[in-house]
Amino acid sequence: MSSEEKLMSQKKPAFPVTEELHAYLTEHSRNIKIPIFYEDLLRFQGSIVVYDKNDVDTLWVRTYYSEFEREEIDLSLKKVYTILHSNGNEETIPYLNIDAIDYCTFGNSKPFRVKVRNILNDNYTYFYVKKTDASRIYGLELEHILSPYNLNFLVYKDTLIEEHIAGIPGDDFIKEFLPKCRESEKAQIAKEFVKFNERCMIRLLGDMRSYNYVIVPTHDFDHVVYKIRAIDFDQQCFEGKFKVYYPQFFKENYPMVALVGDKLHEASINQYRIEERSIVAKRILSSEQRIQQLIFCMKNDVISTDKNIQLLKQQVFDFTKDIAFKKSSNMGEILETALEFVKRNYENMSVL
Structure with missing residues (x-):
């Protein structure tokens, strides 16, 4: 298996x-x-x-x-x-x-x-x-x-x-393009994977194996900038294992994970994670009403199993120590609590 x-x-x-x-x-x-x-x-x-x-x-x-x-x-x-x-x-x-x-x-x-x-x-x-x-x-x-x-x-x-979302399928990129990239490009791709990993985790988008996202290269002056975009969204808030919402835990992404370990210091990884959380928090604040409407729909919907809900809320609580996760009764409430957690931390940092 x-x-x-x-x-x-x-x-x-x-x-x-x-x-x-x-x-x-x-x-x-x-x-x-x-x-x-x-x-x-x-x-x-x-x-x-x-x-x-x-x-x-x-x-x-x-x-x-x-x-x-x-x-x-x-x-x-x-x-x-x-x-x-x-x-x-x-x-x-x-x-x-x-x-x-x-x-x-x-x-x-x-x-x-x-x-x-x-x-x-x-x-x-x-x-x-x-x-x-x-x-x-x-x-x-x-x-x-x-x-x-x-x-x-x-x-x-x-x-x-x-x-259609245009880009190079992640599995093709890892196999055919990544080995040919310059060392500076590999460092930039590692940074983007850290941010992509964080973004998927925050909004509970699962199953981001390499064939479920694309790499988008953009020429900028004298270098190429690489971005990572998800292209498959049917594993939104379904699985119970928290690891499923981290692209880093899928074996198809191991070359990307190795790249991060090779090119980035731990301080840089933490910096990019904080940057991504801050950007997501700003988007939450700027689209608060629309997100509230969407979360309302999710909270009144069945999009997972009771077993998955119980497992996920416990594992996210273990990660964040936020008791609000334990009080969640469905996937909509878990996601609502996760977005509130990110927003609250951002606002606290802004005050400091």
Whole structure:
């Protein structure tokens, strides 16, 4: 049995969207009628395996549909693209082409990945069609509010539309790019992993194995700046083991952990952790009302098991010594207490 199998529990179920969460999504323009459902895309007649440049199976398959259905599906997907990116303005539809509809056979969400190309200039992008899961929606919203990045997604009944997050998959980066990085770049990547590790822990986003985040390189004057972004959010506030919310404990991330140990002193690691907590605290304070609305939905929702809730609140209490965690009765209350803990410590430091 691998360390991940020991760390993670059984497969997480998909949780339905409650009336409270539905109202929240509507208020914040996330809940919008779309012309196609996830189940519609399941009607493909066949598929072929998608291989990468090294002829390795990507675990995605390229679907094909009957000629009549493909025409209808393509038009609906173009409309979804315009809703996601231009508030439903359909003037660009004649210039869009659906190049591919891929289906993932790996993981919990079984998503479809849609490739949309502008035929005037051959620029293309992707979006994903998935079944709704309250955990994933909470994860997406928390990422939008508490991380440095805005996320664009839509929910309609049982279907979730997610904008593509561009970057180099973490597992590919570790294998192919990291060994070629300069020593100064490796130090900067180590810093970002410390911050990413802290951010995931604070907001209880679990299962950040290397294939669940991307590395985003940005050229800045005479060097490259690397950032780390989560791309999978269905393990938001589900697991009971606190370690699951630390990317550092997954074996796929050991090269990153080794990099941190090699490039950063303990004082620097603590500095970057404090910096990340402060940044998250500022985001909590600047979006307090929206976070309170979201936490209200979570506190009135079931997104985990009683066993996981009891285990997590005890382990977080052991870590923080904050008795409020022991009084939590569900995952929403645990997360609320965690965010309050971060905010309170930041405010106390500001006073000092």
